Amino acid sequence: MNKSLTFIENNHKKEKPKTKEIPFGRTFTDHMFLMDYEEGKGWHEPRIAPYEPLTLDPAAMIFHYGQTVFEGLKAYRTDDDRILLFRPEKNFERLNQSSDRLSIPPIDEDEVMGYLKELLKVEKDWVPSFEGTSLYIRPFIIATEPNLAVSPSKRYTFMIILSPVGPYFSGGIHPVTINVEEKFTRAVKGGTGMAKTAGNYSSGYQAQAKASQTGNNDVLWLDGIEKRYIEEVGSMNIFFKIDGEVVTPALSGSILRGITRTSILEVLNEWDIPVTERRITIEEVYQAYEDGKLEEAFGTGTAAVISPVGTFNWNGKQIVINNHDIGPLSQKLYDTITGIQRGRKEDTYNWTVEV
Amino acid sequence: MNKSLTFIENNHKKEKPKTKEIPFGRTFTDHMFLMDYEEGKGWHEPRIAPYEPLTLDPAAMIFHYGQTVFEGLKAYRTDDDRILLFRPEKNFERLNQSSDRLSIPPIDEDEVMGYLKELLKVEKDWVPSFEGTSLYIRPFIIATEPNLAVSPSKRYTFMIILSPVGPYFSGGIHPVTINVEEKFTRAVKGGTGMAKTAGNYSSGYQAQAKASQTGNNDVLWLDGIEKRYIEEVGSMNIFFKIDGEVVTPALSGSILRGITRTSILEVLNEWDIPVTERRITIEEVYQAYEDGKLEEAFGTGTAAVISPVGTFNWNGKQIVINNHDIGPLSQKLYDTITGIQRGRKEDTYNWTVEV
Numbered sequence: 095m096n097k098s099l100t101f102i103e104n105n106h107k108k109e110k111p112k113t114k115e116i117p118f119g120r121t122f123t124d125h126m127f128l129m130d131y132e133e134g135k136g137w138h139e140p141r142i143a144p145y146e147p148l149t150l151d152p153a154a155m156i157f158h159y160g161q162t163v164f165e166g167l168k169a170y171r172t173d174d175d176r177i178l179l180f181r182p183e184k185n186f187e188r189l190n191q192s193s194d195r196l197s198i199p200p201i202d203e204d205e206v207m208g209y210l211k212e213l214l215k216v217e218k219d220w221v222p223s224f225e226g227t228s229l230y231i232r233p234f235i236i237a238t239e240p241n242l243a244v245s246p247s248k249r250y251t252f253m254i255i256l257s258p259v260g261p262y263f264s265g266g267i268h269p270v271t272i273n274v275e276e277k278f279t280r281a282v283k284g285g286t287g288m289a290k291t292a293g294n295y296s297s298g299y300q301a302q303a304k305a306s307q308t309g310n311n312d313v314l315w316l317d318g319i320e321k322r323y324i325e326e327v328g329s330m331n332i333f334f335k336i337d338g339e340v341v342t343p344a345l346s347g348s349i350l351r352g353i354t355r356t357s358i359l360e361v362l363n364e365w366d367i368p369v370t371e372r373r374i375t376i377e378e379v380y381q382a383y384e385d386g387k388l389e390e391a392f393g394t395g396t397a398a399v400i401s402p403v404g405t406f407n408w409n410g411k412q413i414v415i416n417n418h419d420i421g422p423l424s425q426k427l428y429d430t431i432t433g434i435q436r437g438r439k440e441d442t443y444n445w446t447v448e449v
Numbered sequence: 450m451n452k453s454l455t456f457i458e459n460n461h462k463k464e465k466p467k468t469k470e471i472p473f474g475r476t477f478t479d480h481m482f483l484m485d486y487e488e489g490k491g492w493h494e495p496r497i498a499p500y501e502p503l504t505l506d507p508a509a510m511i512f513h514y515g516q517t518v519f520e521g522l523k524a525y526r527t528d529d530d531r532i533l534l535f536r537p538e539k540n541f542e543r544l545n546q547s548s549d550r551l552s553i554p555p556i557d558e559d560e561v562m563g564y565l566k567e568l569l570k571v572e573k574d575w576v577p578s579f580e581g582t583s584l585y586i587r588p589f590i591i592a593t594e595p596n597l598a599v600s601p602s603k604r605y606t607f608m609i610i611l612s613p614v615g616p617y618f619s620g621g622i623h624p625v626t627i628n629v630e631e632k633f634t635r636a637v638k639g640g641t642g643m644a645k646t647a648g649n650y651s652s653g654y655q656a657q658a659k660a661s662q663t664g665n666n667d668v669l670w671l672d673g674i675e676k677r678y679i680e681e682v683g684s685m686n687i688f689f690k691i692d693g694e695v696v697t698p699a700l701s702g703s704i705l706r707g708i709t710r711t712s713i714l715e716v717l718n719e720w721d722i723p724v725t726e727r728r729i730t731i732e733e734v735y736q737a738y739e740d741g742k743l744e745e746a747f748g749t750g751t752a753a754v755i756s757p758v759g760t761f762n763w764n765g766k767q768i769v770i771n772n773h774d775i776g777p778l779s780q781k782l783y784d785t786i787t788g789i790q791r792g793r794k795e796d797t798y799n800w801t802v803e804v
Binding site: 118119120122126145147148149150151152153156157158159160161162164195196197230232234236237240241242243244245246253255257277278279280281282283284285286291292293294295296297298299300302303318319328329 | 473474475477481500502503504505506507508511512513514515516517519550551552585587589591592595596597598599600601608610612632633634635636637638639640641646648649650651652653654655657658673674676683684
């Protein structure tokens with residue numbers, strides 16, 4: 095471990111969740127990781143400290159110009175009580191890609207991986223053991239310089255906070271209903287759509303509210319230019335199985351580079367199931383549905399892993415998939431990925447990292 | 450004044466700037482305004498309090514999903530020592546428009562105007578009197594609920610901070626050099642381009658850096674769809690004078706509704722100078738330049754008021770305007786607007802509000 099890491103223990107430990115019914119993202123562990131950046135000095139003062147409020151100047155640039163990036167991953171407790179991470183190096187790689195787009199200085203990925211492991215060792219009892227639960231890990235960087243000039247900050251703080259979370263779906267996965275958004279745009283080429291940065295998320299709240307008011311669980315985003323090409327669903331990537339072939343939108347510059355997405359592409363290749371990354375329009379999906387060739391559709395992401403789609407509502411039309419049942423490929427992918435994540439299936443891909 | 454406003458005096462007053470050389474956005478006054486929002490309770494606890502650091506949970510939604518809006522306006526000290534605001538009601542109107550896009554609850558515009566005036570009365574000695582200086586006013590709202598779920602916050606804080614600022618251009622206005630950005634995109638229809646929200650600003654840093662590395666002062670943004678239609682320059686609106694007619698891009702949904710922009714449209718109408726809001730391509734501007742019909746170009750915004758453009762660098766070509774001198778219309782508009790703002794010209798439009 096990096097010798098410079100300091101540890102300030104929290105002497106007021108909180109109570110840990112006693113059931114698997116843990117609401118997402120509201121319970122935090124006793125400690126967090128922090129590290130500061132200053133121009134000329136670089137990243138410095140890595141420390142594990144009590145989870146407590148931050149003190150920031152009201153002019154801190156994060157509040158005004160949104161210079162910030164984040165990541166999301168999970169730690170899982172195996173049946174034999176080991177703690178596993180799923181491809182965490184991919185998260186820190188993507189964090190640096192996001193930072194590049196937002197003009198934030200890069201972190202040393204290996205060093206930060208070491209700090210994360212130390213934090214998880216301190217908080218290991220917070221990784222829940224109930225079925226379907228995990229410890230959600232949120233690394234993020236915020237611009238902290240107090241300055242109202244519209245230019246990159248000279249100071250940043252990198253943090254990792256941890257939150258025990260319940261199962262995404264209670265009682266196993268079940269298909270969701272998705273509204274195809276025609277008015278609002280999530281991202282466009284040349285913008286920040288490929289980066290995990292704060293502004294990409296709140297900009298979707300209006301579309302999300304409209305979708306849920308009409309009985310949908312989530313939103314399918316189309317491209318910002320022609321409003322035809324499928325991009326992603328909510329904050330997940332999307333896959334379709336059409337006539338035996340799996341299709342997912344190619345990374346166009348406005349689509350998030352999902353780590354679950356990449357993993358599924360690799361698994362499908364391994365299984366010799368034809369899979370293509372390409373542009374795909376909503377009309378093509380509708381046509382496949384009309385022709386009886388749309389076999390499955392599912393979103394992929396860290397939160398749900400695989401989220402099968404039962405219905406797309408598009409412009410007054412309904413696309414009902416597989417009679418609103420979970421498709422066999424969706425189920426098999428879900429079982430495979432979650433099995434590897436939780437140490438119940440052999441990790442032939444070498445994806446898991448033990449803490 | 451609203452009876453519920455409380456005042457906590459700062460007993461440690463800071464020293465005020467002694468010259469007009471005040472760097473933008475780094476000096477703050479002794480007090481700030483704050484007001485909180487909670488679901489079910491609405492906006493409450495308006496207060497003027499010492500300018501001091503904020504205390505926020507590391508999971509506060511502002512840090513993760515960018516739910517935030519802001520405004521910018523200025524208070525000017527007149528030669529006879531009055532303090533004037535320029536169309537401040539427009540700022541609070543636009544703040545609510547931005548909030549609507551970001552799913553933030555609206556403020557009561559009249560009430561908040563009252564609070565701003567009270568704050569300015571407390572801080573009146575901070576409005577500088579040196580030539581070209583002013584007190585920059587930054588109202589903003591941030592989402593404060595600690596919650597990692599991707600959904601609107603149930604808690605917010607509205608704040609107003611104040612910062613004395615020097616002249617935007619030292620020694621009067623002078624023309625700037627602008628790079629026409631071809632790769633990066635600021636905003637697209639259906640996105641958040643019309644809102645003053647944090648994420649719109651840091652997303653421009655890469656283009657800004659590229660522009661300044663090649664000797665430009667700022668960036669001209671083109672539309673995100675065809676990359677031909679002119680949107681805005683840096684964080685200003687843009688105007689062209691072509692063959693006697695003034696043209697500015699129409700508000701398309703991705704362009705900021707500038708208050709200086711609106712005011713200039715009204716002044717030009719009053720002066721019977723032909724002015725059109727419409728779509729305009731960079732090719733058309735280049736053609737006008739080649740034909741010798743591009744008479745002037747200028748950006749408009751709160752910071753600079755009028756910022757004449759001397760050169761556009763576009764794809765290896767140079768568009769040099771008015772021999773890099775300030776055009777007569779740019780100068781007259783600058784003198785008129787700043788004259789009204791500073792109480793040196795009669796305010797026939799009823800735009801200024803005395804504190």
